[in-house]
Amino acid sequence: MMKLISRLSRSKQKLITSGIGVFVLILFSSFVMYEATKAEVVFAENGEEQTINTHKDTVGELLTELGVDVGKHDLLSHQLDALIQSGMTIDYVAAKDITIAIDGKEKDYSTTAETIAAFFEENNLMFTEDDQLSHKTSSKIEDGLHIDVITAFEVEIQNGNDNTTVMTTGGTVKEIIEKAGVSYDQDSKDKITPGLDEEVEKGDKIEVVRVTEEEKVVEETIDYETQTKEDSSLPKGEEKVITEGENGQVTKTYMVTMENGDEVDRELIDEVVKDSVAKVIAVGTKEPKAQQASSNHTNQSSKNASSGSNGKALTMKASAFTASCSGCSGVTATGINLSSNPNMKIIAVDPNVIPLGTKVHVEGYGEAVAGDTGGNIIGNRIDVHMPSSSDAYAWGVRTVKVTILD
Known part of the structure; x- marks a missing residue:
């Protein structure tokens, strides 16, 4: 009896062992089949790729599984409800937060642009070569980037009788007129307003008054007078020129100050006078009857x-x-x-x-x-x-x- 029981137990043991083996085989096969049915996708996050096998049905489910929260400014190559397909590549770029201050006024942006130039184009921000930027436009965008921009303004320069303009973000009068190519001589009497060391602000106008001095000679005629003298030796009514008249002359030399070609002052520095000579006419007063005596x-x-x-x-x-x-x-x-x-x-x-x-x-x-x-x-x-x-x-x-x- 004991031998029979022992023989039966060994049979059961074999049966149980066989059953376990079949179960494990089935379980392994199921696992293999489960894994084999996963879709293989490439997920590229901010340019870094990884290969993922997944049973998720949609892109959104996969990103949730990966712990990726897609913001409204982030860049995703597929819609969230797009179905997962084996061999697909999903590109995801997280937006970076940056701040740009234009003439002191700040504004926050979120962008997936790689460079500052691409960011400007993306947001229709246009600046000229005269504007002052804190970063080169070729610089890479980093999260938390702060860009300062000072926009150029127009300054009018009245250079003598000529007008010119120059674009600038500021500076001294000296710097700006030199940028505009306006020459000046500090030893001359030219007047520059505001002063060379003054800071220029938007709306200011620079005036360069060209001052010259030159001598001018002016000649003025002194008309001679005509005088008559009674002459008892001449018959009454008869006239005789005793001295021919001669005009005099005043020669004046002035130092004339000109501003932008217009005279603003003159100073008499020399005067030479040549007197006139009066014309003298003798008028006869002798009566005819007195001619005998x-x-x-x-x-x-x-x-x-x-x-x-x-x-x-x-x-x-x-x-x-x-x-x-x-x-x-x-x-x-x-x-x-x-x-x-x-x-x-x-x-x-x-x-x-x-x-x-x-x-x-x-x-x-x-x-x-x-x-x-x-x-x-x-x-x-x-x-x-x-x-x-x-x-x-x-x-x-x-x-x-x-x-x-x-």
């Missing part, structure tokens, strides 16, 4: 005359005077300025004896013009003009022969 002085002169009109010689007493004598104006009765012409040969006469304007020769004095009168010059008396008081004293008073030349 002459004054006592004329009779005396006739007695001393050795011939007719031209070449007539008179014996006369001659004293001397100067233009600077006491009570003298320096200007003769005929308008001759002896102060300006100290060497001029002029004699003072009695017009009843020698008409004004007559050319004469005075013994010891030379040729002269009867161009003046005097309170003490009466009859056969003349006064000769000398350039200086010492010359007048040297002449003294003498008796001379006076010859009428015309």
Whole structure:
């Protein structure tokens, strides 16, 4: 009996062992078949790839299984409800958060762009080469990146009579005009507003005033006067030019200051005056009936005359005077300025004896013009003009022969 039981137990044991083996085989086969039915996909996250075998039906289920939470700015190559297919590649790029400050005003962005240039294009942000950026546009986008941008503004430069503009993000007046190619000389008198060291802000205007100085000569004419003198030796109504008039001239030299070609100031630095000479006309006052009789002085002169009109010689007493004598104006009765012409040969006469304007020769004095009168010059008396008081004293008073030349 015991042998029978032992024999049965060994049979059961074999049966049980066989059953277990079949179960394990079935389980293994099932596992193999389960694994074999998984889809093989490639998942690339931010450029890093991994191969995944999955029984998930959709992309969304797979990403949930992988713990990937897709944000609205993230980049996913497939829709979340897209069915999983063996051999497919799923690309996923997580958006990076960056901040851009334009002229101090900040704004936050989320982007999957790889470079700053791609980010600008993605968001329609356009900047010029004159704008100032804190990073190169070729730089890679990193999470938490902060980009500063200062946009350029236009500055007008009034350069003399020319206008020019320059784009700048700021700086000093000196830096900006040099950028614009506007030359200046710090040693010149050019005016630059604002000053070279002043900081330029949006809306400012720079003015460069070109200042030059030059001498200018201006000539002004002094018109001569016309004077008339009564002459009792001429018939009434008859006129005779004693001295031809001559215009004077004032020559003025100015230092003229010009700003942008326009005169703004002038300073007189020199003045030369050439006096005018008056035109003197003798007007006759002699009445016709008086032509037969002459004054006592004329009779005396006739007695001393050795011939007719031209070449007539008179014996006369001659004293001397100067233009600077006491009570003298320096200007003769005929308008001759002896102060300006100290060497001029002029004699003072009695017009009843020698008409004004007559050319004469005075013994010891030379040729002269009867161009003046005097309170003490009466009859056969003349006064000769000398350039200086010492010359007048040297002449003294003498008796001379006076010859009428015309």
